[in-house]
Amino acid sequence: MRRTARVMTALAVVALALGPALAEAKPGGNTSSGSRGSRTQVAPPTTQTAPGGAQQMQRTQQAPATAPATSAARPGVPAAAQGSFLSRNPMMAGLMGGLLGAGLFGLLSGSGLFGGMAGFASILGLLLQVALIGGLVFLVMRLIRGARRPAVAAGPAGYARDMNGGNDGRPPMGGAMGGMGMGAMAGGAAAAVATKPIQVVPADFETFGQTLVDVNAAWSRQDLEALRRLSTPEMTNYFAQDLSDLRARGWTNTTSDVRLEAGDLSEAWEENGQHYATVAMRFSLIDVTRAADGSVVEGHPTNRSTSTELWTFVRFAGEAWRLSAIQQTG
Numbered sequence: 001m002r003r004t005a006r007v008m009t010a011l012a013v014v015a016l017a018l019g020p021a022l023a024e025a026k027p028g029g030n031t032s033s034g035s036r037g038s039r040t041q042v043a044p045p046t047t048q049t050a051p052g053g054a055q056q057m058q059r060t061q062q063a064p065a066t067a068p069a070t071s072a073a074r075p076g077v078p079a080a081a082q083g084s085f086l087s088r089n090p091m092m093a094g095l096m097g098g099l100l101g102a103g104l105f106g107l108l109s110g111s112g113l114f115g116g117m118a119g120f121a122s123i124l125g126l127l128l129q130v131a132l133i134g135g136l137v138f139l140v141m142r143l144i145r146g147a148r149r150p151a152v153a154a155g156p157a158g159y160a161r162d163m164n165g166g167n168d169g170r171p172p173m174g175g176a177m178g179g180m181g182m183g184a185m186a187g188g189a190a191a192a193v194a195t196k197p198i199q200v201v202p203a204d205f206e207t208f209g210q211t212l213v214d215v216n217a218a219w220s221r222q223d224l225e226a227l228r229r230l231s232t233p234e235m236t237n238y239f240a241q242d243l244s245d246l247r248a249r250g251w252t253n254t255t256s257d258v259r260l261e262a263g264d265l266s267e268a269w270e271e272n273g274q275h276y277a278t279v280a281m282r283f284s285l286i287d288v289t290r291a292a293d294g295s296v297v298e299g300h301p302t303n304r305s306t307s308t309e310l311w312t313f314v315r316f317a318g319e320a321w322r323l324s325a326i327q328q329t330g
Helices: 002-021 090-108 115-121 123-147 202-221 224-230 233-248
Strands: 252-271 274-290 296-299 305-316 322-328
Touching: 202 224, 202 252, 202 274, 202 305, 224 233, 224 322, 233 252, 233 322
Parallel strands: none
Antiparallel strands: 252 274, 274 296, 274 305, 305 322
């Protein structure tokens, strides 16, 4: 009985350690990823659809344009790439995770903090040890990465608008975008790169809404070629990485019946010959993650879930819009 209790406790610890791996399946992985040109490190203006603002980018290839080098930062290295000692030395992080796993197993088996090393003689002990080490390493790395994420203040006041015209006097947009506001606004803090506001027309908003549907469909098919046509190379790489991570766990995520419930424009501008548009979109969908045996790991095969995200699109004049960033809200 005591051995069974210890095994169940160990499995519970493994589940807890792997907990952060969940809720990351749909396109974008429930993280903020991508680039918004010179405004990548600037929070986009809040909107009625996303009044809580957007999280700062957690994955981006865009280095801060105006951040000066200090004694705590290495010039030429993005701040997100510096991090703590463990995040810059994954082998040390893995070693610490292994020691923690061995100590935990030893405690559970009643042989002391580091007595768990003897458990390697047992197949069950080996399996539990490997699971604990892997889970704890993943948890430690997640906690380290989360601790580096700075808080992001909400965008400047006065950008919220209602869906029937808004307080900024701009007309609404009907159709598939569910009343997404028209027009453009520069917004955000000043950047080193010269920018100017641009006008976004109804056809653009229709494209944004259709891209939301198309990206989810391509993601569910694991169709990287389609994702490459719909998004920038940077975003395509993130999609590929997230799909690979799911396959490594033996999971498959599918999203279906995507419906745009509401949306409005946060800002639209031009810089270096490229057009950018950031839009807030609230949408509902069926989002389910399954294990290799078909069992549901997360989500529900019939119940809908709702998400609010800010998607940024980019194009050269005369070309098609492509997704360049997804930011979570709140």
